[in-house]
Amino acid sequence: MSDLHNFGWYAAQLKKHLPKEVFKPAPFRLFGGLAYLLVVVGCFLVIGLFDLHPLVNLLLSIPIGLSFAALGFLGHEILHGTVIRKGWIRNLLGAIAFWPLSTSPQIWRKWHNATHHVHTQQDEHDPDSWPTLERISKTKLFRWIYKLPFFVRAFTSFASLTVQFTAHSIKMFLVYIKSFNLKKQPTVFVQAVLPWITWISLLFVMGFEKWFFAFLLPLLIANFVVMAYISTNHRLNPLVPVNDPLANSLTVTVPKWVDVLHFNFSYHTEHHIFPSMSSKHYPLVKKHIKNLWPDRYHEMPMGQALKALWKTPRVYFEHNDLVDPLKGKAFGSLGNGLDTRDIKSKKIKLPTISKQD
Known part of the structure; x- marks a missing residue:
């Protein structure tokens, strides 16, 4: 991995090819968020005010859940400062966007912006990375x-x-x-707890059946949509000693209309190079990355990435391999022998979990 570069190195190379306008905030993205809020409120009112057949409520749960997820994608962009730069407005709008997912904006910025982005796929430092065999062998539950x-x-x-x-x-x-x-902890606590108070209060207002269709089922749908992206962002990539977005990140491809609805969240390598740039400009960034480093850039259709996740384990061995401790099988990671169109394993000798009990 001697050819790894950090995200700042890539950003410096790419800036030479990008117009200055792409680094300005994009407040018009908020209109998309307003549209999703109107969908959520409208569906809440229909479910809450009318005694509809459960099948109709089930159908209404789908647009609510998809709107919850899309608001989360917008909240992610807002809290990176790409929509509004002023701090208190950014945090307020981020809190509203993340309200359905009950995530504190300041916790998100600490966890995601200041830690995950700085230590992406670095063992023990990235809060979102999956464990190594050495780490899980010390934990009874994972064993x-x-x-x-x-x-x-x-x-x-x-x-x-x-x-x-x-x-x-x-x-x-x-x-x-x-x-x-200590002075900020109460504010952060309220940010995290207030959304849950809202949703639990809604349960008593609506009753369980309507609440299930208005919030709980949509929350499960939103989780799945958001995690379908997040699980493909890095989980097929190796652990790395240098925060290199071309090595540790994957961009997935989805239909254009899905990118519009999801605020270009699929462009993840681009996001890790320019986290403070609005994702509306990532197609242009992608074009230049593929021109400059075509052999190192990782992209694939979302369905192909999810299929590869199904077929490979989530435990790392020596950073580059994904291993199944039970069978002693190893799979390469992206850039290290993994072909997601023809996934094959190799038998290796490793300290299996059973031997360490």
Whole structure:
């Protein structure tokens, strides 16, 4: 990995080819967020005020859940400062966008902006990276999980996408709340708890059945949509000693209309090079990356990436390999022998979990 470069190096090379306008904030993105808010409020009112057939409520849950997810994508962009630069407005709008996912804007900025982006795919420093065999072998729960048959693990992993963002967000709150000074901790606490108070209060107003269709099921849908992207962002890439976006990140491709609805969230390598640039400009950045470093850039259709995630384990061995501890099988990572169109494993000798019990 001697040819790795950090994201600042790539940014410096790419800036020579980009107009200055692309680095300006894009406040018009907020109109998309307003549209999603209107969809959510409208569907809430229909479900809450009318006694509809459960099938109709089920159909209404889908646009609510998709709107929750899209608001999360917009919140991500807002809190990177690409929509509005003024701090308090940025945090307020970010809190509103992340309200359905119940994520504190200041926790998000600490966890995502200041830690994940700085230490992407760096073992033990990136809060979003998956563990190494050495790390999980020290944890009883993970030792038990990785003794389960691979199919069971793969199915459970995909099913858990419906709750992973919410669960990880709660975990990050518990991890990072202590990093704020004592004067700021109450504000951060309120930011994290107030959305949950809102949604639990809605339960008592609507009753469980309507609340299930208005919030709980949409939350599961939103989690799955958001995590379908997040799980492909880095989980097929190697762990790296240098925060190199071309090595540690993957851009997935989706239909153009999906990119419009999801604020270009699919352009993830581009985002890690220019996190403070509005994602509306990422197609241009992608064009120049592919011109400058065509052999190092990773992209594939979303469906292909998800299929590869299903077929490969999520435990790292020696940074470049993904291993199944139960069978002693290793799969390469992107840039290190993994062909997502023809996934093959190799048998290797490693310290299996069972031997360490």
